[in-house]
Amino acid sequence: MPRPERKDRPNARFHGRVEAEGRLCAVPGCDEPGEFRAPGGARSGFDGPGEFRWMCLDHVRAFNAGYNYFAGMSADEINNAQRPYAGWERETRAFAANGADRPPRWADFSDPLDAIGARFRDRMAAQRERADGRPLSGQDRDALRTLGLATDADRRALRQRYAALVRQLHPDHNGGDRSSETRLQAVVEAYQHLKKAAAFA
Incomplete structure (x- = not known):
């Protein structure tokens, strides 16, 4: 098996390196390949990252060493940015314990199949309190x-539902089919738990 061809430059897999044929370092007078990205000037009318410049390894290292996050800020702005709780003074909405305190914003969108609304209503129904307190x-x-x-x-509905599920799932009642034994075990455990629960006392 032939050995892979060695690259002329060392550290060809240096972190952050992006090779491109013919792209030179953006620093005037430098003939090295521009393989490392550095932020450039801001784009007009765009509130986001500016254009990027491509530099060689030495020049991008020099750029990073001279980068100053606080450049152009006043003393008060620098002080505010360095506060340990900076940003925490913004108002935030309290979350409900069950995460279902109100319909999600996307519930206002068109939902012709009622997939979103039904899911939220099911969640709310599962979390509501009993009418008897x-x-x-x-x-x-x-x-x-x-x-x-x-x-x-109530207790009567609990007994009736349990009896119906046992008849449906027990092997003696469905021709010896044992494929539902796991579900049957879960039903038995749920019934035994609810029999002793305060809501069914």
Whole structure:
């Protein structure tokens, strides 16, 4: 197997190097390849990064050594930029604990299939409190989802749903099919948990 051709220049894989045939260093009088990018002047009417210049390794190192972030700032501006809490004084909106305190902004957009709105309504329904005021823990809510029960389900609905799922999933009731054993185990665990929950006492 032939060995790869060696490059004429050392450090050909130096971090940040971008080779381009025929591009020379932007520093006047320098004939080295311009392979390293450095910020140039700002573009007119554009509030963002300016044009870039391409320099050789030595000149980009010199540029970086002389770069001053605070160039052009007043003493007060420099002081403000160096404060440890700079930027934290901006007002921010408090987040709800469950992250579903209001519909996302994109819910105002056209949603002909109701995919976005339905997802948000389902999330809100899963987080709402019971009408009877009985508390629901996070584990209670998970168990209700496993059984496919609403937040306000009572003990009677709990027993009926459990019995229906056992008939549906148990191998003795579906021709010996054991493919649903994992789901059946989750249903049993959810039922056993909810039987002892405060909301179903």
